[in-house]
Amino acid sequence: MAKFDRAQLESLLTKRFFYAPSFGIYGGVAGLYDYGPTGCALQANITSLWRSHFVLEEDMLELDCSIMTPAEVLKTSGHVDKFSDWMVKDTKTGDIYRADHLVKGVLEARLESHVVAKTQRLSLVTSPANAGDAAAPVSAAGASAKKAGKKGKKDAVAPIVELSEQVHTEYEHVLSQLDNYGGPELDDLIKRFDIRALDTGNPVTAAVEFNLMFESSIGPTGQLKGYLRPETAQGQFLNFKRLLEFNNDRIPFASATIGKAFRNEISPRAGLLRVREFTMAEIEHFVDPLNKSHNRFAEVKHVPLRFLSATTQLQGRSDVQELAIGEAVAQKIVDNETLGYFLVRIYQFLIRIGINLDRLRFRQHMSNEMAHYACDCWDAEIHTSYGWIECVGCADRSAYDLSVHAKKTKERLTVQVPLPEPIVEDVVQLTINKKVFGPKFKKAAKVVEDYLTQLSEPQLLELKAQLAASATGTFTVIASDGQSYKLDPSLLSIDQVQVKRNVREFVPNVIEPSFGLGRILYALMEHAYWVRSGDEQRGVLSFPTCVAPFKCLVLPLSNSEVFGPMVQSLTRQLRQMKVPAKVDDSSASIGKRYARNDELGTPFALTVDFQSVKDQTITLRERDSTQQIRQPLEVVLDLLKKLVAEETTWTDITKQYPLVAKQAEGEDN
């Protein structure tokens, strides 16, 4: 098969309107894309399969929550302070780069230059006849004047020189750890390696944090600040109480949301892989922190997955280990059954929609790389021409989110489960003597009470000791208003008591599989794409039938009027069968029209020709093999229905029905 050519695929995807830059006639905006009829149908099919694979199959509670989110919520969740990337500016032009991307770009360019330089030296040594061409790879790459100019700048940043073995190793080490660095580390790398702006060769500023959320304000006063949600998760957490009640107060259960999220990327590139607006599908599975087993784990434990653990990566390696999930959980490579169960379900979903299983792996996050809320995280990474791309994250967010929202709002976001038998616990109990307390502190009573109720058990015991030890019998504390208040034993008592408990109350942990649907869609298009050999190089998108935008193409042999009635009745029947079909009655040749629909990924085609009009038979063509059969109309429609429902396969059909000569397939008849 021909080598993968990304430019060729992209040209096909634009021509067949899978997607295009948004606002194209206004010059476009980086990181914003529109999906056309084909991309949109592909996305709708993937989404619908996702819903049945996860939501229906696992009885998840689906939510549709607001995108516009008040600042207070995202302040609490940590996003206002921590959801950011590091950026640097070109000190002369003001051009902005994402710091880690700049480091990556420059070091990779230098490694490339190293290879060029080495090749040149070797070719000088081994074939002196080529000496005059020594600089050829560079000048060839800089063919056009514009390119040469850019290349010239790049040469300043990454000149054609060989690197010492030590530097080479250091660069590779840095690249393998890149996700692990914060701002100060990036500054350090930029200084140490003299990294400059890729387009100009100018020095860059120190890295500053840039928050990735789009900001706006809600209501006419302009005083309520809001952000577009950067993930759908927060809406699900805020509804936890209602969800728990809906689920009859039982856990584990999962909620799920499919919807848009927004990230104001610093300098988005790489097409659909890094965008500012995207569709996510997120699951929040709420589970008892003391029991992360899963009742359907046994069904999947034999499924082998390919793992790249944090340990392996920290050793500078990237070899994957294939292991049944049951074994991976037993060995603690994957922390628990629930996490393991979801890794398999993610795997099964991706395979189902057509991702190549040899280009799929699960990579564990390294500690610094983890989002601020996560305590463990595995990414399903799919291999594309851009390298390995994170397409699904599967994080254990522990009790982080529910805890911070509970603390902020004073709502109890907990679960109570009955204990098999009651237990007796020693607890430290604070009792405030309201009769004395109120009159003494007056308006400040609330703030002093808040101070006291937020003390931990050891702190309460220490306070009790201080009061006892004090000569005056009093002790002065400083409350959250910065004022000091004098406490004495008439105001409060602190006692160690025994309490009998019938229930255990806890904040659930959350396991979160989070899908970037746009990235999956792009990776799928790369995996589905190939070029049919022949006179012309014709692209084919071999989507599985379940995700293909159209299931069936309807072709009249020509635009002669004799075919009209049959084509119309055929499309009416296909509509009744709920088979998304497309008629191509343009004047192009049959061969061209087949080729066009191979580019749309349409798996089947029905062709109406003169014989059809005579004897009510039609041909059914399969996209990948280009094989055809001819049968009576009703037989073909029945076969098509079964093919679309995946109740039969083309291979089975060809065993039962004879193939016909591809009289219509030729390049231009």
Next chain:
Amino acid sequence: MAKFDRAQLESLLTKRFFYAPSFGIYGGVAGLYDYGPTGCALQANITSLWRSHFVLEEDMLELDCSIMTPAEVLKTSGHVDKFSDWMVKDTKTGDIYRADHLVKGVLEARLESHVVAKTQRLSLVTSPANAGDAAAPVSAAGASAKKAGKKGKKDAVAPIVELSEQVHTEYEHVLSQLDNYGGPELDDLIKRFDIRALDTGNPVTAAVEFNLMFESSIGPTGQLKGYLRPETAQGQFLNFKRLLEFNNDRIPFASATIGKAFRNEISPRAGLLRVREFTMAEIEHFVDPLNKSHNRFAEVKHVPLRFLSATTQLQGRSDVQELAIGEAVAQKIVDNETLGYFLVRIYQFLIRIGINLDRLRFRQHMSNEMAHYACDCWDAEIHTSYGWIECVGCADRSAYDLSVHAKKTKERLTVQVPLPEPIVEDVVQLTINKKVFGPKFKKAAKVVEDYLTQLSEPQLLELKAQLAASATGTFTVIASDGQSYKLDPSLLSIDQVQVKRNVREFVPNVIEPSFGLGRILYALMEHAYWVRSGDEQRGVLSFPTCVAPFKCLVLPLSNSEVFGPMVQSLTRQLRQMKVPAKVDDSSASIGKRYARNDELGTPFALTVDFQSVKDQTITLRERDSTQQIRQPLEVVLDLLKKLVAEETTWTDITKQYPLVAKQAEGEDN
């Protein structure tokens, strides 16, 4: 049937988590709501029916476009300047009101007070014994202190006095025309009727315009201003060229989008009816302005609709006229076949999902009420407890949007159709003599050329005349840079020539059916709701099966372990049949659990009892009638499958299978 009680329905909808205020634990934000599992499933079902009713049935080209939109696009479309409401401020508290809503609120309150005053006077006259209670209606309404406070302020704004017949008529006229007023008219009404802030009785400021779009900025520089789209339409217009190409350069065709849009409402009330973030489904049907016929109009022309035309409204009337759409188009009540075709398709869709057809009408916009882009508009209005609510707009946007975007971007957003035979046209042709023109104007050549090429034919002819008439043979013009330039005949020639044309080129017109899915969903919930008479008043949501969140409830008689295996196997089979089901194995009585699921709108229930375990029969219950049959498991599942696919009805089933006594239906067994 009991009188509709909105508070009762709302409490049911909250309890069963159809929707709830977003960010509830943070106190909520007006106009933002989250859909829970039931609301979300209802919405997904409505959306999916919409897609098959419109997109699949009519081969529409679905798009998914960016929400974040650069300011330039919305400046061109007119939204930056004109997409606004008028607001006034309480001069003392600064509270903000939407001006038309304030006028409406105050006048309606005065009309109410008038009725109260009149009743009091009549009761004084007719039953003097009640004299001591004369003020009763007021003090009864102000039962709690808080209410009384508010009521007291309201009394200042709308005191309990009878209105003169003239004032009464005037108020009613103003209310019927309210959508027709702009800012100056509203100011005038506020002054004339001494309208004050409803909550305080304070005077209000003059009305100022408030743009309803949420503003943000794109990218790290903060220099690219963006808005959240207020409609999905613009994304579709901007993709017109690609869509036309995708459709083999033919029109008519339609694009469609289902997605979120945002309006920063001044002071949102009325639950789901006026929100800041909502799901729209919009169709843009591109059509030849000279031929707005529709090839499927004949299929629908007999369908009667209920019309409230602009003419009727301007006469101060609101009586509807029922007419077959064919007749309405023939009489020019509805402008053209395409508009008429869509009105019927909208009607059919709304009826299909369960809207009560007696509470549906089509109201034409009055001229001042129309959006800035529309030249004719009909709303499908649904009657709810809030009155008649616009749920679908069907506007003829003419060539407005494509024209303004084409002018701004200089892209040709036109269609060319071959003429049956070529025509010869007289045109005025401008020829610029570049050899002289360039050297003469140098850098300014472009601006002068732009000035000339934008002249209309009559303007060109006038320029020609000016040049001819001038004594010096020159004529001075002022270009867009504000400079004057001297023209002479050596620079250009203007000639009347004949041109032969083989194609007609035009900007298509757009017919736009635009659905507010949240409003439709709310109206549907009101229409589906009723209260079953009995000991307890139990709410039922009689959704059609096609939209019901769950199709089937699975009930074990009790939480005895003997039912477990059968319930599990049943749910597995339902999943395989793709029937969304819900198990209720809580410890509540059968009667309570049936009632709970009537509130969820679940049309069918399968009950597993002791007999089931013995003989593998189960009961099937229908929600509205509460009737039940008992049959072998496989028979029941087959019937259920047909019911869900709407291939049979409950009435048909009861003709074939005997009903069983409702032993399990009692209130509390």
